[in-house]
Amino acid sequence: MLDKNYFHFLKQLIALEEDEENEEIREEFTKLSPQERELRGKALLGLVLEEKHFSPANHELATFGRQHQKPLPLFSLETGDVVSLLPESLNDVVFPIGTVYEKTSATITVAFNKGLPPWLVKGSFYQLHKSVNRVTYKRMAEALDAVFETRNTRLADFRDISLKEKSPSFEKNSNDKIAWFDESLNASQKEAVRKSLEARDIFLVHGPPGTGKTTALVEIIRQSIRKKLSVFVTAPSNTACDNVLERLVKTGLNVIRLGHPARIALPLREHTLDFKLALHPLSHQIHDCQSNLNRLFKREDRYREKRSPGPDAKRQVRSQIEELKDEIRRLRKEIFSCVMKEAEVIVGTPTSIQDKSMREKPFDVLVIDEATQATEPVTWIPMTRAKKVIMAGDHFQLPPTVRSKEAEEKGLGITLFERFYEILDPDFRQILERQYRMNEQIMGFSSMEFYNNLLVADESVKSQTLSGLQGVTACADTIEPFVYIDTSGKGFEEKLEAGSESRYSPEEAVLVLGELKKMLEAGVPPKEIAVISPYSAQVRFLATQAAACLPAGRDPGIEIDSVDGFQGREKELVIVSLVRSNMEGEMGFLADTRRMNVAMTRARRKLIVIGDSATLSSIKFYADFIKYAERIGGYKSVWEL
Structure with a gap:
């Protein structure tokens, strides 16, 4: 019988997993030459800078290629990978972390959140090495702490259901006739939708291969929006998120996709939060403010170097700088508020719900697609902000990847979907049969x-x-x-x-x-x-x-x-x-x-x-x-x- 200490145990397992990933990286750098890492698809060598530019969402980009436009290796870094940039000729520099933004057969473009390094110039050679994204581990640990500590909240209800200390329930007198958006749904899909809408706490949609799981989820989402409920849709991979996003966009819904545009399929990037913010009518005012701010920074530097004019002029420049910063913050807040108000549904990976812009925002309905490909600690991240959870997946397909053998043996590969499937009354799950x-x-x-x-x-x-x-x-x-x-x-x-x-x-x-x-x-x-x-x-x-x-x-x-x-x-x-x-x-x-x-x-x-x-x-x-x-x-x- 599990109790609350189980969540401390899960924290120990994710610590083992993080240690294993760090050890793999260390071992690779120790045992493999850069050339061998490139053969394994973990690095790209001999790159030259082709262009510095900006994305439509204002990310600083650098595009690299091989000399004489030679093609890149067939198996290599992919869009969305976190990478470190290394100069082949410089030592003792801080290697900036970036994200692969775009890739062609001959070029690779990387987005740098903290700006391009000053030593990145044309005429030199560079390397890109796959790196570790530590944010996920931090957010998993924070979520598990929240699950352990919470009281008298919806999260506490979910926790207690997972520990068999409480039973889920359906809404009473909820036999409303459903006006279907998609009339072609089969009987088991309709039953999954109906029960998902009636469930108060948790419901599982079991979707074997080819049974139209995503089709059923889209109907659940549209019906929830019709009821004026706020909906967050998540899946453990960017590919799975993009799959749901594409289907939702086709229905005409106003959807916002959270996450770095580099990790999102190119045709869908116009639906990202970054792009929607950049395209808002007020965004040009932010660009004007930033231009003025850069001029004031340069003036302030000149004043500092020449020790003139007097202190009053310096104070005035500093005051103008602070005013512009305040104005930029105000404009960003206003644009964000406008964009989010217009959104009918938000889609993102589990960790994206903890992005600074989304902190503390609760959701009436959380839909987790491919829930059987997410470890339990990952699944709890978005559940910290939900009032109701619909999970969809198939525990007879591949489980989440677990690197640490010890963590896997101790149960990190067992998903929360599987645990709920075993402990919940069969009424709270529906298999899709056709x-x-x-x-x-x-x-x-x-x-x-x-x-x-x-x-x-x-x-x-x-x-x-x-x-x-x-x-x-x-x-x-x-x-x-x-x-x-x-x-x-x-x-x-x-x-x-x-x-x-x-x-x-x-x-x-x-x-x-x-x-x-x-x-x-x-x-x-x-x-x-x-x-x-x-x-x-x-x-x-x-x-x-x-x-x-x-x-x-x-x-x-x-x-x-x-x-x-x-x-x-x-x-x-x-x-x-x-x-x-x-x-x-x-x-x-x-x-x-x-x-x-x-x-x-x-x-x-x-x-x-x-x-x-x-x-x-x-x-x-x-x-x-x-x-x-x-x-x-x-x-x-x-x-x-």
């Missing part, structure tokens, strides 16, 4: 193993195959929706990548590329294909080999990614390379079957899984998967190809 993504053969094993056979493929997708796509030749390869290719007995032994713990299989990669070529020759569009693997070493190997051997060249539009990186995505054709093949039957993190659930539910029309049954069958789940493939006629041995 799925709109996969052919029913692709869906079948996942439904059977994880969802009590509750999933039903919608008529629009249940029989779809690649042969139904325009320009695709109808043949055996494009008509069958599900294939497992067994490499057993071929000697495709896995290998350990030098300098890492990740594994790859060159022979299996050749087989993957062979299947890929067949699909391309049958007319499957490259942009509708994904090749995924649980192992990053296999992803890197496949990407290198694909660039060398595919006729379309380096970038044919095919996505090659890790299973973890592809969660939440989908393609018409997905090829899964499982890699593990060893005499001992060792499975590594494939033993977490949730990873396989993600892998096999990304495909809409065809799923190809490649692996060694002799190794895989050491775990019952995979043995059952292979039996399922045999039962539906989807099993092939590599010896038959």
